[in-house]
Amino acid sequence: YSFAEISQKFGIKADIQFIFQGDLFNFDSLCGKPAERIPLQLNAAKTPLDIKVFIIDDKISYKDEYKADFYEETFVRHILKSLDMAVKGFSEKQKLSDISLVSEESLKVYDALNDNNVDFNVVSVNKLFENQVRKNPERTAVIVNEESLSYGELNKFANRIAHALIKRGVHKDSIVGMVFDRTKEIFIAEHGILKSGAAFLPMVEEYPDDRISFCLHDAASPFVLTTEKIKAERATLFEEAKPCQVLTIEELIQEGADGSCDKNPDLEIPVDSLAYCIYTSGSTGRPKGVMLEHRNMCNYVTFNEKNISHYSLVNGIKTSLSVTSIAFDMSITERYISLCNGITLVMATLDEIHNPLQLNQLMLKHKVETIVCTPSFLSSLYDFEELHTSLRNLKAGHIGGENLPDTLVKKIKTLNPEFHLINGYGPTETSVAPTASESEIGHRVMIGRPGPNVKCFVVDKKLNLLPPGMQGELLICGKGVGRGYVNLPEKTKAAFIEYKGCKAYHSGDKVRITSKGILECFGRLDNQVKLRGLRIELDEIENVISSYNKIRLVKVIVRNNGTEDYLAGFFTADTHIDINELKNYLAAKLTPYMIPDVLMQLDEMPLNSNGKIDKKALPETTVQFDEAEYVEPANDLEKFFCEVFEKALKREKIGATENFFKIGGTSLRAMRVVSFAISKGYNLVYKN
Numbered sequence: 172y173s174f175a176e177i178s179q180k181f182g183i184k185a186d187i188q189f190i191f192q193g194d195l196f197n198f199d200s201l202c203g204k205p206a207e208r209i210p211l212q213l214n215a216a217k218t219p220l221d222i223k224v225f226i227i228d229d230k231i232s233y234k235d236e237y238k239a240d241f242y243e244e245t246f247v248r249h250i251l252k253s254l255d256m257a258v259k260g261f262s263e264k265q266k267l268s269d270i271s272l273v274s275e276e277s278l279k280v281y282d283a284l285n286d287n288n289v290d291f292n293v294v295s296v297n298k299l300f301e302n303q304v305r306k307n308p309e310r311t312a313v314i315v316n317e318e319s320l321s322y323g324e325l326n327k328f329a330n331r332i333a334h335a336l337i338k339r340g341v342h343k344d345s346i347v348g349m350v351f352d353r354t355k356e357i358f359i360a361e362h363g364i365l366k367s368g369a370a371f372l373p374m375v376e377e378y379p380d381d382r383i384s385f386c387l388h389d390a391a392s393p394f395v396l397t398t399e400k401i402k403a404e405r406a407t408l409f410e411e412a413k414p415c416q417v418l419t420i421e422e423l424i425q426e427g428a429d430g431s432c433d434k435n436p437d438l439e440i441p442v443d444s445l446a447y448c449i450y451t452s453g454s455t456g457r458p459k460g461v462m463l464e465h466r467n468m469c470n471y472v473t474f475n476e477k478n479i480s481h482y483s484l485v486n487g488i489k490t491s492l493s494v495t496s497i498a499f500d501m502s503i504t505e506r507y508i509s510l511c512n513g514i515t516l517v518m519a520t521l522d523e524i525h526n527p528l529q530l531n532q533l534m535l536k537h538k539v540e541t542i543v544c545t546p547s548f549l550s551s552l553y554d555f556e557e558l559h560t561s562l563r564n565l566k567a568g569h570i571g572g573e574n575l576p577d578t579l580v581k582k583i584k585t586l587n588p589e590f591h592l593i594n595g596y597g598p599t600e601t602s603v604a605p606t607a608s609e610s611e612i613g614h615r616v617m618i619g620r621p622g623p624n625v626k627c628f629v630v631d632k633k634l635n636l637l638p639p640g641m642q643g644e645l646l647i648c649g650k651g652v653g654r655g656y657v658n659l660p661e662k663t664k665a666a667f668i669e670y671k672g673c674k675a676y677h678s679g680d681k682v683r684i685t686s687k688g689i690l691e692c693f694g695r696l697d698n699q700v701k702l703r704g705l706r707i708e709l710d711e712i713e714n715v716i717s718s719y720n721k722i723r724l725v726k727v728i729v730r731n732n733g734t735e736d737y738l739a740g741f742f743t744a745d746t747h748i749d750i751n752e753l754k755n756y757l758a759a760k761l762t763p764y765m766i767p768d769v770l771m772q773l774d775e776m777p778l779n780s781n782g783k784i785d786k787k788a789l790p791e792t793t794v795q796f797d798e799a800e801y802v803e804p805a806n807d808l809e810k811f812f813c814e815v816f817e818k819a820l821k822r823e824k825i826g827a828t829e830n831f832f833k834i835g836g837t838s839l840r841a842m843r844v845v846s847f848a849i850s851k852g853y854n855l856v857y858k859n
Contacts, residue, residue: 331427332363348395460657
């Protein structure tokens with residue numbers, strides 16, 4: 172049968188058509204008479220990509236036709252060159268995996284992509300901060316909750332913490348825990364820990380006891396720093412954390428009140444020492460600690476013109492805003508690019524973050540010029556007209572943690588055409604954001620080019636380099652790649668490798684190099700997801716659910732309700748499981764954003780022909796809410812807030828006694844409630 176007959180009979184359409192013509196058309200006569208070959212001119216390609224192979228004078232020749240709305244000319248040229256490379260490889264190599272598809276022309280594309288070497292003095296991060304202290308001791312370093320610290324004051328208090336920790340025996344690679352609210356003590360603690368030669372492990376007070384305790388034990392933290400207030404409120408936690416000793420900022424600062432510990436410690440910190448450790452979601456059911464060194468951090472935060480993201484965040488900037496959780500690696504961008512480059516950092520409190528009017532006042536009062544946040548958060552700010560003036564005043568923003576929608580780029584750039592909207596990309600393991608690109612209206616959002624001294628390669632499963640245009644795994648190499656995982660040698664060995672003579676990290680992300688020579692991302696190759704900017708290993712959630720009473724099989728997936736993504740968990744068990752009791756169990760072991768919005772017990776888990784769970788066959792879901800008896804609003808105030816909840820949650824008939832967060836509320840939706848209430852004269856804060 173000809174393909175045309177098969178196509179007509181069965182409705183099969185070819186995406187790519189490969190035809191080997193060989194030497195069938197290599198003739199000068201037909202039926203004994205001279206023949207002339209006349210090329211047939213077509214107005215359109217028959218398939219998106221059509222490749223014909225001819226043998227002419229014992230040489231291989233290729234002819235292609237393609238549809239320009241499917242493929243670019245540059246990509247097609249790379250395909251043909253790769254095909255030619257493969258044909259030659261068949262006669263030279265014994266294994267298919269040894270055949271290279273990358274031509275000399277393709278290698279030049281990689282050379283251009285990775286042309287970013289920058290020479291500078293690599294020092295420990297505390298030295299970068301101390302340089303700014305020497306230059307501008309009186310300049311305001313930090314503003315938070317109506318309190319401020321100059322660079323000199325912050326340095327003095329951090330020195331007291333450092334001397335106190337050194338006296339207690341911390342040393343290179345000690346990991347010191349931190350549990351704080353959004354107060355100035357965060358900065359004093361972090362810089363004090365760095366100056367002592369140790370690494371900081373940031374955690375937020377909202378974390379459950381089980382998670383904080385696990386992180387402290389796993390990292391073998393000798394100490395955890397906090398405030399007197401949190402120490403009293405979380406007494407049970409700190410008892411469980413032993414032998415890790417709890418120290419309060421207040422007591423350590425008081426130890427040096429006589430001024431004897433106000434100077435920088437006389438300590439040379441090797442650049443291969445740990446600087447910080449951040450715990451991210453892990454596939455084993457427990458979070459995993461990612462270790463970054465001073466040299467990684469120094470390469471990331473040092474100002475230079477080849478770093479398009481940092482250039483926009485530093486060049487001519489006086490004041491920046493901090494809205495990101497300290498346990499999220501994007502906050503490293505906020506705090507250290509600012510404080511290592513002499514910029515004033517304004518940290519918003521939780522109330523200010525969740526109250527658009529307060530946040531607007533904060534940004535206007537301090538003339539904030541840059542922001543670092545997720546696309547979801549930036550979108551929520553845009554939704555409030557009260558914040559448009561502040562958004563127009565911004566000069567630059569580093570946006571990352573999740574996909575940046577084209578529609579959001581259009582909204583922000585239309586509102587503020589001069590705004591440098593930087594899309595930052597990168598795993599925690601490679602120093603926050605090893606690649607970045609500036610986003611413009613009318614252009615697809617890309618993850619861009621690697622930053623200074625970072626190299627990027629697209630490879631297959633055998634680590635063979637792939638030609639531009641072809642999708643494969645992004646391998647990130649160079650000075651941004653961290654040390655590895657805490658107490659997970661096998662995972663470290665698998666994820667952190669050597670490639671082309673330098674340390675490299677398996678990102679697990681599927682990418683390609685575009686015709687413009689920049690990187691475009693197409694999602695994950697594994698079971699990791701990003702939800703509202705936070706990295707989540709679905710395996711970790713599944714393992715915790717599996718550990719609950721008599722549960723057998725579990726599958727957690729991401730679904731969308733038309734406006735936002737949410738987690739849905741499905742499970743089978745030997746007995747009936749009370750969903751509320753299961754949620755309470757998960758709340759004690761997982762951070763709030765990792766608890767599925769939907770939990771559904773099934774009689775049997777759907778399986779595909781390979782015996783694996785068939786995700787496409789899982790039942791349709793709607794976000795579940797705790798069942799509560801409807802209680803009529805008793806007065807106008809209760810009626811008002813029930814109506815506001817209904818608008819924010821897009822639900823009908825919410826009763827006076829229902830819990831906002833148990834019926835679908837999120838921090839971003841809470842912003843809408845607070846904003847609307849304030850506009851009607853109610854003095855509401857996020858804590859309420």
